[in-house]
Amino acid sequence: MEFEQYVAARGQALLRLAYVLTGDAHDAEDLTQAALYDVLRHWRRVARAGHPDAYVRRVVVNRYLSGRRRRASAEVVLGDVEPLSTAATPDPAVGVVARDEVRRALSRLAPRARAVLVLRYYADLDDAAIADTLGIAPGTVRATASRALASLRDVLATPTQPEDV
Amino acid sequence: MTDQLEPLLRDALDDLAGQSPVAGDLAGVARGRLRRRRRRLAGGTAAVAVVVLVAGAAVWLGPRPGSSGPPARDVRVEPEPTASVPYCPAGGDCPDARAVDALRRRPLHLPAVAPGGACPVSPARTLPEGGGFTGDYLAVGEGPFRMTGNGLVSFEYPPGPDTGYQGSGWGGEKVIWSIDAEYPGPVLLRGAQIDGPAGLRFDHYLGALGQDSGTTAHPELAYPAWGARAVRTFPSAVRLQRSGCYAIQVDGTSFSSIIVFRASQLPS
Numbered sequence: 001m002e003f004e005q006y007v008a009a010r011g012q013a014l015l016r017l018a019y020v021l022t023g024d025a026h027d028a029e030d031l032t033q034a035a036l037y038d039v040l041r042h043w044r045r046v047a048r049a050g051h052p053d054a055y056v057r058r059v060v061v062n063r064y065l066s067g068r069r070r071r072a073s074a075e076v077v078l079g080d081v082e083p084l085s086t087a088a089t090p091d092p093a094v095g096v097v098a099r100d101e102v103r104r105a106l107s108r109l110a111p112r113a114r115a116v117l118v119l120r121y122y123a124d125l126d127d128a129a130i131a132d133t134l135g136i137a138p139g140t141v142r143a144t145a146s147r148a149l150a151s152l153r154d155v156l157a158t159p160t161q162p163e164d165v
Numbered sequence: 166m167t168d169q170l171e172p173l174l175r176d177a178l179d180d181l182a183g184q185s186p187v188a189g190d191l192a193g194v195a196r197g198r199l200r201r202r203r204r205r206l207a208g209g210t211a212a213v214a215v216v217v218l219v220a221g222a223a224v225w226l227g228p229r230p231g232s233s234g235p236p237a238r239d240v241r242v243e244p245e246p247t248a249s250v251p252y253c254p255a256g257g258d259c260p261d262a263r264a265v266d267a268l269r270r271r272p273l274h275l276p277a278v279a280p281g282g283a284c285p286v287s288p289a290r291t292l293p294e295g296g297g298f299t300g301d302y303l304a305v306g307e308g309p310f311r312m313t314g315n316g317l318v319s320f321e322y323p324p325g326p327d328t329g330y331q332g333s334g335w336g337g338e339k340v341i342w343s344i345d346a347e348y349p350g351p352v353l354l355r356g357a358q359i360d361g362p363a364g365l366r367f368d369h370y371l372g373a374l375g376q377d378s379g380t381t382a383h384p385e386l387a388y389p390a391w392g393a394r395a396v397r398t399f400p401s402a403v404r405l406q407r408s409g410c411y412a413i414q415v416d417g418t419s420f421s422s423i424i425v426f427r428a429s430q431l432p433s
Contacts, residue, residue, distance in 0.1 A: 003192055003195075003196070004192045004196075007191050007192035007195070008192070011188040011191040011192070012188045014188075014191075015186065015187075015188045015191070016185040018185075019182065019184070019186065020181050020185075023181070025185075026281070026409075026429075027408075028185065029186060029189075029429060030408055030430055032188070032191060033195060033198075033319060033431070034319075034431040036191050036192065036194075036195040037198050037199060037319075037431065040195045040199050041199060098173055099173065099176055099177040100177075102170075102173050102174055102176075102177035103177050103180075103181055106177070117174065117178075118178060121171065121174045121175045121178055122175070122182065149171075152170060152174070153170060156170070
């Protein structure tokens with residue numbers, strides 16, 4: 001398979017993965033382009049091995065993690081979330097608000113914790129595949145996911161305060 | 166809510182993915198970047214080879230003890246790339262300094278883009294071969310001065326060791342300017358990020374060729390009058406520190422135009 005064919009088929013999916021990881025359109029484009037550049041440099045070997053998805057996903061995620069390490073450690077990606085609503089009315093908007101709260105809570109996780117949750121709940125990978133992608137042990141994946149979910153539960157259980165009152 | 170966290174998490178991530186930007190020419194950008202890297206490395210190797218050859222020739226042609234022949238010829242090493250012309254600094258005495266000073270007095274009128282807004286990259290058009298291009302080539306800008314390529318620039322920041330810009334504080338990427346045959350006068354380039362506060366600098370790409378320390382990131386770039394002969398192209402580099410939407414105001418004696426391009430930072 002040619003590199004161009006692969007990117008035509010999978011480029012948008014890669015960009016979506018990058019966007020879910022970074023929460024920012026510009027960062028996602030930069031991440032995807034950087035990862036594809038890395039992949040292109042080794043494309044013959046990648047294509048010969050067949051099933052390039054796993055390799056490419058690994059490059060995207062590791063590029064994301066190394067990029068986050070290089071940036072200021074205090075930086076928090078908030079993404080394009082809307083301001084939180086504190087209304088507790090049982091209307092359909094409550095689902096949207098809940099998802100926004102989850103996204104906001106996700107953006108506050110450490111990069112590796114976020115990557116683990118994205119790979120598990122967005123990319124639908126099992127723990128072994130996540131471990132392979134991140135280059136860590138499956139036990140570490142499980143521990144990271146468990147801590148990340150606990151952290152999300154804590155954040156979501158904390159009553160939100162209106163901003164800029 | 167927390168009892169249903171996992172399904173909620175799936176929904177939230179799916180929602181977020183649905184808002185992802187639309188992929189552009191990802192393969193083309195990656196391949197272009199690889200091509201530029203190979204060209205850059207080849208250029209560096211060629212420059213080293215030229216220096217070695219010329220040094221060897223100098224030794225061969227130089228005066229030898231006891232030699233009674235005619236004086237050896239001067240061996241002059243011209244800086245590469247030869248298509249470039251010297252930077253014309255403010256207050257300098259290059260031939261077109263006064264004309265460039267007049268261009269410099271023109272106010273900047275760069276467009277503005279809201280942070281996170283779409284970058285209005287100048288439309289690309291296909292130009293026929295010329296100016297060193299052996300086939301049709303893409304360029305952005307209304308002319309007579311254009312930036313070749315599709316208006317998308319990627320650069321390493323912090324600049325890595327193979328960029329020629331390491332330690333300079335500015336990343337960089339090679340660009341080639343193209344000037345129509347009809348325009349004979351001087352040109353002045355100035356620019357900045359238009360969706361954020363970052364600056365934009367320029368150089369003559371000499372750093373990447375080992376001809377310069379790579380520390381010179383000029384706030385403007387001037388090309389003296391060259392005379393109307395044919396399409397001419399100048400290798401150069403835009404020097405950057407962050408991703409974003411950038412505009413260059415190009416002033417010539419008979420025109421003023423804006424080139425908008427998008428720069429993407431790659432971790433080194």
